[in-house]
Amino acid sequence: MDIAYFPGCSMHGTASDFDMSLKAVMPELGITLHEIPDWNCCGASSAHGRSHALSIALPARSIALAAKNNMNTMFVPCAACYNRLVGSHYEISNSPDLKKEIEGLIEMPYPDKMEFFHLSQLFDKFALEKIKSGVKRSLKDIKGACYYGCLLTRPKNIITYDDHEQPQSMERVLNAMNVKSVKWGLATECCGASFSLSETDVVYKLTGDIIANAQKSGADFIVTSCPLCHSNLDMRQAKIMKLYKTKEIPVLYLSQLVGYMLGFPHKQLGFSKHFTTKKLKELFI
Amino acid sequence: MGHHNHSKDKKDTRTIIEELSHENILKCYQCGKCTAGCPMAFKMDIHPHQIIRSLQMESLDEVLKSQAIWYCSGCQTCYTRCPQEVSIAKVMDALCRLSVDQKKVNKKSLKIKKFHDSFLNGIKWTGLSNEVALVADYKLRSKNFFQDVLLAPVMFFKGKLKLFPRFIKNTKAMKKIFNKTREEVR
Numbered sequence: 258m259d260i261a262y263f264p265g266c267s268m269h270g271t272a273s274d275f276d277m278s279l280k281a282v283m284p285e286l287g288i289t290l291h292e293i294p295d296w297n298c299c300g301a302s303s304a305h306g307r308s309h310a311l312s313i314a315l316p317a318r319s320i321a322l323a324a325k326n327n328m329n330t331m332f333v334p335c336a337a338c339y340n341r342l343v344g345s346h347y348e349i350s351n352s353p354d355l356k357k358e359i360e361g362l363i364e365m366p367y368p369d370k371m372e373f374f375h376l377s378q379l380f381d382k383f384a385l386e387k388i389k390s391g392v393k394r395s396l397k398d399i400k401g402a403c404y405y406g407c408l409l410t411r412p413k414n415i416i417t418y419d420d421h422e423q424p425q426s427m428e429r430v431l432n433a434m435n436v437k438s439v440k441w442g443l444a445t446e447c448c449g450a451s452f453s454l455s456e457t458d459v460v461y462k463l464t465g466d467i468i469a470n471a472q473k474s475g476a477d478f479i480v481t482s483c484p485l486c487h488s489n490l491d492m493r494q495a496k497i498m499k500l501y502k503t504k505e506i507p508v509l510y511l512s513q514l515v516g517y518m519l520g521f522p523h524k525q526l527g528f529s530k531h532f533t534t535k536k537l538k539e540l541f542i
Numbered sequence: 543m544g545h546h547n548h549s550k551d552k553k554d555t556r557t558i559i560e561e562l563s564h565e566n567i568l569k570c571y572q573c574g575k576c577t578a579g580c581p582m583a584f585k586m587d588i589h590p591h592q593i594i595r596s597l598q599m600e601s602l603d604e605v606l607k608s609q610a611i612w613y614c615s616g617c618q619t620c621y622t623r624c625p626q627e628v629s630i631a632k633v634m635d636a637l638c639r640l641s642v643d644q645k646k647v648n649k650k651s652l653k654i655k656k657f658h659d660s661f662l663n664g665i666k667w668t669g670l671s672n673e674v675a676l677v678a679d680y681k682l683r684s685k686n687f688f689q690d691v692l693l694a695p696v697m698f699f700k701g702k703l704k705l706f707p708r709f710i711k712n713t714k715a716m717k718k719i720f721n722k723t724r725e726e727v728r
Binding site for chain 1: 616639671697701702
């Protein structure tokens with residue numbers, strides 16, 4: 258299947274491992290990604306505090322560009338980008354006045370129809386059979402904690418795919434690969450995201466709570482699909498281990514886990530780019 | 543103690559907030575679910591439900607000067623759980639914008655505002671967020687030069703820090719969008 262692709266700004270930097278694993282796995286699953294020509298930053302967590310119109314116009318420009326390219330479905334791997342794009346489309350679709358204003362700002366017509374998919378949603382809807390039949394490895398009794406983060410399932414009236422308090426799309430993907438998952442309490446709790454630079458102590462606490470709860474629930478690894486969550490969980494884990502005495506736990510992107518289970522060599526999946534690598538090597542390499 | 547309107551032209555707080563956020567704060571009956579679920583409540587000087595209450599009681603000034611509004615992470619947990627479907631996150635956004643406009647930003651929250659300024663400044667010029675440029679800009683604005691310095695070389699060698707910034711082709715379009723939305727407090 259063909260789908261427009263909105264990579265998000267972190268794919269070339271902090272989330273280059275996410276990018277690598279996506280590029281490895283998608284062709285195997287019969288999904289062709291068409292990167293939106295000249296897409297721009299979605300505004301993330303900064304635009305909506307500066308100006309409402311700005312926070313809608315930034316995602317709107319990329320959506321209009323995708324439509325211009327004759328695409329009306331879009332894959333958005335980053336949770337924050339997904340949330341901004343879906344939210345903007347929702348607001349514009351429900352307000353003709355806003356639509357007019359935005360079209361004036363982006364100087365392009367804005368499409369009526371655009372459907373958005375995040376990673377576990379894409380796999381869940383279009384690739385479960387191929388994933389199931391392509392599994393070449395087994396993780397036996399190793400269990401994963403599926404961490405969605407706060408933005409993939411909220412607000413509940415705008416993002417209607419998956420339950421907003423107890424989502425299961427990632428668990429379904431793990432199930433298709435016979436990978437065990439744990440029931441745990443903080444699957445949709447905020448990791449502190451955008452405070453990573455400005456209030457790092459907050460991130461240590463929130464992300465530390467998430468790691469502790471995952472481990473208490475019996476998880477051997479955490480699987481996620483948000484670059485900022487991954488960065489907080491993986492890159493900042495060493496400090497969290499010092500502060501909160503948690504044990505080391507590898508953090509994988511969902512596409513890395515799927516790639517691993519489908520038999521891809523770990524070099525193609527970006528494992529070497531992780532910071533928390535000791536346990537990762539033990540379990541996955 | 544409320545602030546009384548002395549002129550017919552002055553809007554009440556409920557109207558000001560509704561115009562900025564499209565949220566009706568009078569719907570709130572103080573159940574407290576927002577605060578109970580808020581991941582950042584532990585850092586806030588005024589809790590989310592208390593902010594709504596202060597606004598209902600016309601204490602806008604106190605709220606605009608709080609640290610709390612800048613600590614909102616935008617996770618939408620409040621809106622998702624509110625029985626009256628009030629988007630407290632949207633109200634927080636409006637309060638941040640109003641606080642900047644009225645020059646009432648709490649001194650302790652300035653670094654959070656500066657982070658957002660750095661981020662937005664970066665995408666205004668290039669259309670994309672470039673991590674090295676963002677960190678450099680933020681360090682200059684916040685004068686916090688040494689944080690995360692140890693992580694940087696590791697990130698670079700793992701290919702996670704690209705030294706050269708990336709640009710979209712139509713950077714003119716970005717500047718237009720930013721300039722046209724600059725004046726409004728919306």
